[in-house]
Amino acid sequence: MNKYLKWFCPIVWLKILVNLGFAIPAIFFPLWLLSLMRLPAAYPTVWLRDAGLLLFFLSLMYFPTGIDPLRYKDNATIMVLGHLSFGVFWLWPVFFANAPKAYLGFGLIDLSFGIALGILLLRLLKEESEYARSE
Secondary structure (H helix, E strand, O other): OOOOHHHHHHHHHHHHHHHHHHHHHHHHOHHHHHHHOOOOOOOOOHHHHHHHHHHHHHHHHOHHHHHOOOOOHHHHHHHHHHHHHHHHHHHHHHHHOOOOOHHHHHHHHHHHHHHHHHHHHHHHHHHHHHHHHHO
């Protein structure tokens, strides 16, 4: 068994749980979530609810990658690139546009998962390629 696979899949599932931990309150309790994160209330709340619903369905798309990243390599690659992109998306306004510091947490979480999953995915695919060549 690929030694990186045993780390990659649990981290994907952890990220799914993190996403759902944000998405579900965003859908059902948007003002409470904004208050908890010390962000200003947004009216109408439909936009935060929409973002929560999109994140919920995006998280569902991670399921195949969490089960079999070697079979769903494209999904895994897009997932990693997405986390890296969103990490930059959230960090950029904090550092260059005086955005609320709460965005820093979003950026660091996505960037951390993106970096960890990216490294594991590269090593996982490299090991799998070497194994396939040796057969």
